[in-house]
Amino acid sequence: MKLVTATKAKQIASVSRVTLYRWRKMGLVKEYKTPTGKIRYDESEICKMSGMMEEKIALYVRVSSNKQKFDAQRQMERLKIWCNDKNLVPSHEFIEIASGLNPKRKILNKILDMVNDGKITKLVVEHKDRLTRFGFEFLERYCNERGCEIIIIDKSEIKEDIVKDLIDIIICFSSKLYGKRTSKNKALKFVTEDMKKYD
Incomplete structure (x- = not known):
């Protein structure tokens, strides 16, 4: 020995x-x-x-609304092309339609369960915020401690989703002040006026 x-x-x-x-x-x-x-x-x-040991690679795509389904497919294609260039063969593909602020995403939680069970060793996403808008470091540590590497292939962020998440945050807080009926309109008005400053 x-x-x-x-x-x-x-x-x-x-x-x-x-x-x-x-x-x-x-x-x-x-x-x-x-x-x-x-x-x-x-x-x-x-x-x-x-x-x-064999690599168990999962591809994860997320968009915020049903209107972005086509974009979700394009995201997935880009992930597949990237994996092919790196000679990686994905074993799982996941597409989720949900806000990046939603902590109760069914597919993401399923992925975390699979990571915990050792069924995923690499998790590939296009942007960091596809996984989560906040607290990415905690998610990364969770995966790393269970032998799973998170791979981000594009470090930039998507402007449309940033705006969508900002609206969700404002709606959440304004509903407590103004009620659910008017909170969304107030949030949209606030974001629209604020975004004009940067156009």
Whole structure:
């Protein structure tokens, strides 16, 4: 039996420190300690796990309304082209129609469950705000700690969705002040007047 360091084990299996830790906790690989307390791994076990590992790539597309369904299809096509250029083969494709501010999105929550179960190792999206408008760092940490990498292929943002999310925020707060009937009109008026300043 040949023992290797954690660094060498990660290199052999091409995995992160978090994934190696998960393997150990799940009993998939054993750890051995040297007389000085250093952790080592059986190289043959690591090689075996490396052979069992395969990328489970999910593509996620989100648009804010039904009117943007065509844009959702174009988003998905761009993700597929990007994966093809990188020699990646997607195993899952998801399209969701919902606000980026909605924390109860069924498809996104399904994806997070799959990440937790180890069924997704890479999550590819076109823009960061396709996943969430706020708190992306928490979502990224959640995925990374479970062996899933979030890949953002375009760092820019979509102006139309920023406006839509801004309207949703204003409606939420103004409804508490003016009531649900007038809140939407007030929000639209506010955003329209404010956007004119930047045109």
